[in-house]
Amino acid sequence: MTLYERHMDRALDHPVLVVALDGWVDAGLGADGAITALLSADPTELVATFDGEALIDQRARRPVVHISQGVNEGLTWPVIQVRVGTDRAGADVCYLVGPEPDFRWPTFVTSVVTLARQLGVRMVVGLGAFPAPAPHTRPVRLAATAPQESAELVARVGIVQGDIDVPSGVWGALEIAFGEAGVPTVGLWARVPHYVSGMAFPSASAALLDGLAAVGDLSLDSTALHTAADASLQQVDDLIAKSAEHTSMVHQLERSVDAAEGNPLDVGTLPTGEELAAELERYLRDERSDGGPSDDT
Numbered sequence: 001m002t003l004y005e006r007h008m009d010r011a012l013d014h015p016v017l018v019v020a021l022d023g024w025v026d027a028g029l030g031a032d033g034a035i036t037a038l039l040s041a042d043p044t045e046l047v048a049t050f051d052g053e054a055l056i057d058q059r060a061r062r063p064v065v066h067i068s069q070g071v072n073e074g075l076t077w078p079v080i081q082v083r084v085g086t087d088r089a090g091a092d093v094c095y096l097v098g099p100e101p102d103f104r105w106p107t108f109v110t111s112v113v114t115l116a117r118q119l120g121v122r123m124v125v126g127l128g129a130f131p132a133p134a135p136h137t138r139p140v141r142l143a144a145t146a147p148q149e150s151a152e153l154v155a156r157v158g159i160v161q162g163d164i165d166v167p168s169g170v171w172g173a174l175e176i177a178f179g180e181a182g183v184p185t186v187g188l189w190a191r192v193p194h195y196v197s198g199m200a201f202p203s204a205s206a207a208l209l210d211g212l213a214a215v216g217d218l219s220l221d222s223t224a225l226h227t228a229a230d231a232s233l234q235q236v237d238d239l240i241a242k243s244a245e246h247t248s249m250v251h252q253l254e255r256s257v258d259a260a261e262g263n264p265l266d267v268g269t270l271p272t273g274e275e276l277a278a279e280l281e282r283y284l285r286d287e288r289s290d291g292g293p294s295d296d297t
Contacts (some may be wrong), residue, residue, distance in 0.1 A: 003108055004082075012094070013092050014120050016092075018127065019127065020034070026129050027197035027204070028203075030129050030207075032190060032205075033205030033292065034212070034225070041085075041220075045083060047119070050108070056104055058077075059076070063077045064076045081098055100170050125182045125215060128190070130190075132191035136193045136252035137249050137250060140190050142158050142211045145186070148180025149180075157186065161233060175187060190207050196236055205229075206226045
């Protein structure tokens with residue numbers, strides 16, 4: 001059983017499928033900023049929509065009603081969709097966007113893999129961001145996750161050392177399914193300084209866009225995100241400078257990162273499994289206390 005409706009039947013030229021479903025871990029709105037930049041760069045076409053009634057809890061993700069002079073003029077429903085556009089070189093790029101499903105994950109995953117096969121997808125790349133013990137004064141570095149079949153892609157991006165058990169988003173299930181289907185798959189995760197994870201951090205979005213371009217062999221323009229990142233970093237600098245405690249914390253993080261200089265993959269500067277688990281648990285706890293998304297499925 002599939003859960004989608006096709007809206008476009010033209011053949012695509014072996015596109016990369018970018019997955020950026022909202023509702024799971026996205027510290028600093030890294031993935032949100034990256035996918036927004038991608039979708040706004042050039043026009044896209046609707047390829048398929050998924051059955052929102054079967055997948056989405058409308059009380060958790062309520063539709064938006066437009067009221068004009070007291071007249072209800074209609075609802076905008078949350079929707080999961082696949083769109084297609086092109087990079088600067090004209091290569092096809094598909095985007096799986098919208099809210100992360102609340103229900104029927106196995107059926108949704110099977111449907112996504114089926115659709116990807118129909119579209120001739122050559123690679124799948126997921127975007128995300130997690131809070132990490134990293135200073136904002138150093139470039140944002142990426143870590144990767146991938147199924148066993150695509151393990152070589154992890155080494156090309158960056159490795160989180162050690163073992164870790166954390167709650168999974170639907171991306172974790174998609175990784176495994178695409179691996180079993182023989183489609184090269186990798187998740188790119190921006191390491192966002194934990195002390196700015198609750199605000200928009202364009203540096204993370206820029207790093208994800210550059211990482212996507214590199215791993216997917218795409219031509220993407222991240223200039224606007226890097227410009228926004230420069231302005232954001234100056235604001236963070238100004239805030240940090242007002243607190244001796246925060247300034248000391250940043251200097252300590254800098255020393256830790258700089259001690260690993262010379263490692264081309266920057267493996268030594270990535271958080272250990274224990275560090276990542278601690279930061280992630282704190283991030284999710286703060287999100288729930290602020291009325292953010294729950295980790296229940």
